[in-house]
Amino acid sequence: MNITRIIFLTIHLGLGVLSEYIVKDIAKECPCDPVYCRTHKYYYNREVVVVAEGKSDQSAWHWHDITMVITTEEVGKEEAKKLMCTAHQNHANFAFIREVPTITNTSDPVLLDWLEETVKKEKELYADYVALDLLKLLGQCKADSSHVQEVLALLKFMVEKFTSPSAELVCIVPYKPPCYDGDCSLTQYMAEHCAAFITSPESFITCDTNPKCIAKATMPMTSLVFGVEEFIDHGITPDKLLIGIPWHGYDYTCVNYTTDVKTGGKNQMTCYFDERNNTESCNTSLREKMSLAEIKNSYPDQYKNAKSHHYHPIYRSDYINVKKGEQQHQIWYEGHDSLLDKYMYVRSMNLRGMVIWTADDLSTKSTDDAAEWNWILHNLFSTGDIEHHSLDMAGTIAGISVGCFVLGTLLGFAFGCAVMRRRMQRKGLRLPFHRDEEETDFHDDDNTL
Numbered sequence: 001m002n003i004t005r006i007i008f009l010t011i012h013l014g015l016g017v018l019s020e021y022i023v024k025d026i027a028k029e030c031p032c033d034p035v036y037c038r039t040h041k042y043y044y045n046r047e048v049v050v051v052a053e054g055k056s057d058q059s060a061w062h063w064h065d066i067t068m069v070i071t072t073e074e075v076g077k078e079e080a081k082k083l084m085c086t087a088h089q090n091h092a093n094f095a096f097i098r099e100v101p102t103i104t105n106t107s108d109p110v111l112l113d114w115l116e117e118t119v120k121k122e123k124e125l126y127a128d129y130v131a132l133d134l135l136k137l138l139g140q141c142k143a144d145s146s147h148v149q150e151v152l153a154l155l156k157f158m159v160e161k162f163t164s165p166s167a168e169l170v171c172i173v174p175y176k177p178p179c180y181d182g183d184c185s186l187t188q189y190m191a192e193h194c195a196a197f198i199t200s201p202e203s204f205i206t207c208d209t210n211p212k213c214i215a216k217a218t219m220p221m222t223s224l225v226f227g228v229e230e231f232i233d234h235g236i237t238p239d240k241l242l243i244g245i246p247w248h249g250y251d252y253t254c255v256n257y258t259t260d261v262k263t264g265g266k267n268q269m270t271c272y273f274d275e276r277n278n279t280e281s282c283n284t285s286l287r288e289k290m291s292l293a294e295i296k297n298s299y300p301d302q303y304k305n306a307k308s309h310h311y312h313p314i315y316r317s318d319y320i321n322v323k324k325g326e327q328q329h330q331i332w333y334e335g336h337d338s339l340l341d342k343y344m345y346v347r348s349m350n351l352r353g354m355v356i357w358t359a360d361d362l363s364t365k366s367t368d369d370a371a372e373w374n375w376i377l378h379n380l381f382s383t384g385d386i387e388h389h390s391l392d393m394a395g396t397i398a399g400i401s402v403g404c405f406v407l408g409t410l411l412g413f414a415f416g417c418a419v420m421r422r423r424m425q426r427k428g429l430r431l432p433f434h435r436d437e438e439e440t441d442f443h444d445d446d447n448t449l
Contacts, residue, residue: 029124031078032085037126039166040088042067047353049198049242051097054079055360058086062373067353068093070131080125088126095129095170096121100137104150106157115161122167130162131170135200138178138186148183155186159193168195170242174203175227177234187234197236199227201246201357205284213282215252215271215330217317219245221341228349241351245342247361249295249333251288257328266310269321271330291361295320295333303335316341 030037047067052058054075069087071080075096084094098118103111122130137151162169171194177187190197204223210216224243231241254271274283295303302308302320309320318335321328334342346354362373 030085031081032089036085036088039126039128040091040093041128041166042091042093044353046347047242049353049355050359051244051355051357052083053358053360054083058083058359061359063090063092066090066092068095068129069359070095070097070129070355072097072358073099077124084125084127093128094125095127095131095167096125097131097133097172099133099135100158102136104154106154111154115158119162119164122164127167129168129170129195130164131172131198132158132194133172133200134178135172135174135203138174145181145183148180148186152186152189155189155193170194170196170198172198172200172244175199175201175223176230177227177236179234184234187231187236191236191240194240196240196242196352197231198242198355199244201244205282210282213273213275215250215254215273215287215319215332217312217315217319217332217334217338218249219317219334219342220314221316221338221345222314224342224345228351238349238351242353242355243342243346243351244355244357245339246334246357247359248289248291248357249331251290251329251331253286253288254328254330257330268310269330271321271328290331290333292333293362295331299331309335311335311337 044067048065049068049070050061050066051070051072052075053072063086066087069083069092071083071094073096075083080096087094098114098121101111101114105111118130121127137154159169171190173190177184179187201219204219205216228241228243232238252271252273255274256272258270260268260270274286275281276283290298299309299320299322302322309318311318317332317338319330319332321330323329343354
């Protein structure tokens with residue numbers, strides 16, 4: 001045995017023993033088949049991402065439509081691992097959210113510990129992506145150029161420290177680019193280092209977009225369109241934009257309200273809610289968040305009946321006016337039509353996809369949620385077909401019809417020939433193209449013809 005073969009066998013044996021230890025080590029930490037406890041990185045042209053809070057039975061989700069699952073920070077380690085396994089088993093990517101601290105001092109121990117914990121969590125959960133929640137860092141109502149430079153320095157520091165060879169970063173951002181006084185360097189830097197931008201549906205109602213503290217849609221269509229166009233204008237390509245779409249609404253307590261009488265239509269009510277004490281910002285903490293399941297169960301008639309709820313033609317969102325005792329309330333949410341409007345807009349702009357915020361908002365109650373989980377709305381992104389199944393059925397029926405027509409024609413022709421042959425034989429007539437008996441020596445090359 002030569003020296004080369006000995007070295008080869010030694011290395012092969014060593015790798016085999018090492019891999020066995022690695023597999024056993026992974027198996028100890030992995031709640032499912034170890035093949036799923038690793039980074040997978042599935043790639044899709046269009047995506048349907050869901051945010052998970054760990055509050056519902058994940059088996060009720062329509063996994064054949066989901067391309068990525070992102071867990072919130074409230075989800076425990078063991079539950080997150082189970083979601084990771086289920087996601088990878090269904091060829092979906094897995095990610096988790098980490099809220100970026102507002103500490104801009106890069107030597108602060110709290111920030112360094114946060115970075116260390118994030119890297120550790122990424123390895124423990126075999127994550128394909130890490131979703132950095134930058135809302136608190138970027139979503140300030142008023143900021144100057146010094147703030148931009150501080151945040152930019154922080155982001156550069158974080159990117160340098162986060163050197164994972166497997167997981168990539170996705171950035172959760174406001175609905176419009178974080179530009180301050182014309183300085184958009186933050187947006188441009190993030191575009192280079194974030195695999196995708198996820199716009200948060202919670203970013204639409206802020207102090208700079210709602211100065212009068214008026215109850216309004218969680219996701220106004222006007223703001224959505226404006227934000228997407230701003231991102232594209234600042235050089236963010238559509239294939240990097242994932243639009244967060246809320247599967248929840250908000251119940252506003254109206255401290256005051258006005259009613260506009262509409263001739264021949266429904267009266268439009270404007271609900272005003274509290275401002276923060278001695279500030280110009282709205283006290284959004286007093287509004288009550290309601291999942292779609294809760295709204296559907298609490299107000300089933302208003303939710304299902306178009307005549308019983310209001311539809312805002314500009315925001316393209318639904319709302320319900322209700323009284324609780326003597327107190328007037330206004331509940332804004334995304335219903336069937338408004339959700340479809342948002343889905344269709346995302347598709348029409350050729351964006352990367354949408355992020356359902358959250359999947360648990362339709363699984364926490366025992367209610368019929370088929371319309372929201374409907375494959376038509378989600379398959380729209382993976383195949384581009386709105387009526388895919390219906391078209392398949394129509395094509396099948398058409399194919400059967402054509403087949404029956406062709407088969408019937410052939411059978412009819414064969415049957416007709418058989419009947420004609422039988423009749424001619426009975427009457428003693430010669431069959432077509434039958435050779436004359438008295439002209440037995442006739443042939444085509446007869447020179448006398």
